[in-house]
Amino acid sequence: MMQETMFIDPQRCIGCRSCVAACRECGTHKGYSMIFVDYLDRAETTATMPTICMHCNEPTCAQVCPADAIKQTEDGVVLSALKPRCLDCRNCVNACPFGVPKYNSAMHLQMKCDMCYDRTSEGLKPMCASVCPTGALTFGKYQDVVPLRRTKPVNVHVFGNQKVETKVFLMLPTDEEAVDVDGCGVFEGRLGVDPSIHESWIDTQVEETDKGNEF
Numbered sequence: 001m002m003q004e005t006m007f008i009d010p011q012r013c014i015g016c017r018s019c020v021a022a023c024r025e026c027g028t029h030k031g032y033s034m035i036f037v038d039y040l041d042r043a044e045t046t047a048t049m050p051t052i053c054m055h056c057n058e059p060t061c062a063q064v065c066p067a068d069a070i071k072q073t074e075d076g077v078v079l080s081a082l083k084p085r086c087l088d089c090r091n092c093v094n095a096c097p098f099g100v101p102k103y104n105s106a107m108h109l110q111m112k113c114d115m116c117y118d119r120t121s122e123g124l125k126p127m128c129a130s131v132c133p134t135g136a137l138t139f140g141k142y143q144d145v146v147p148l149r150r151t152k153p154v155n156v157h158v159f160g161n162q163k164v165e166t167k168v169f170l171m172l173p174t175d176e177e178a179v180d181v182d183g184c185g186v187f188e189g190r191l192g193v194d195p196s197i198h199e200s201w202i203d204t205q206v207e208e209t210d211k212g213n214e215f
């Protein structure tokens with residue numbers, strides 16, 4: 001059983017997009033990057049944050065798939081859609097609370113981060129974490145990574161009435177046990193941004209140009 005997981009520390013992200021370049025190099029998704037780096041609020045700050053699949057303990061993407069195309073390994077890693085099964089319905093693309101899966105219209109296939117399971121199941125780091133120069137993307141065991149950070153590991157995300165627990169941890173400057181996505185003040189206070197000008201925390205994450213869910 002794989003004990004390592006991913007830790008995303010947005011405060012460490014310098015926007016270099018090395019992770020994006022490394023992800024593109026992985027042969028399993030044919031030159032497309034499965035990691036996205038977005039500005040938090042470009043008008044106010046140069047701060048950026050990477051987005052990968054959070055590998056939900058009970059993945060909505062898999063639950064809504066009518067073809068059972070999205071499998072979860074015994075390690076809790078949620079894999080990309082199986083090509084022979086995917087029906088092009090895009091249910092998963094629309095259902096993921098984190099906006100992670102993309103639909104590849106040329107390949108008629110859902111694609112997403114699968115934590116480089118071909119590598120991580122063999123004890124290697126995912127491509128992104130192997131090149132991140134600041135540790136914003138870190139792959140390791142909880143007991144090894146967390147003591148080295150002053151930020152708090154959070155893997156509970158509250159979307160309205162829905163609570164989503166994930167295998168991946170966000171390292172955040174917070175005392176909260178969970179991230180309240182609909183009104184999270186974790187970053188706004190730090191950035192001096194008036195929370196009232198945003199509909200939700202997610203809207204602070206994604207530039208207009210990056211909101212498409214297709215390649």
Ligand code: SF4
Nearest residue numbers: 053054056059061096
């Ligand atoms: S973050 Fe989205 S794509 Fe990843 S496991 Fe959860 S629901 Fe599925």
Ligand code: SF4
Nearest residue numbers: 065081086087090092
């Ligand atoms: S697009 Fe493919 S993987 Fe996604 S829900 Fe539909 S059949 Fe399943």
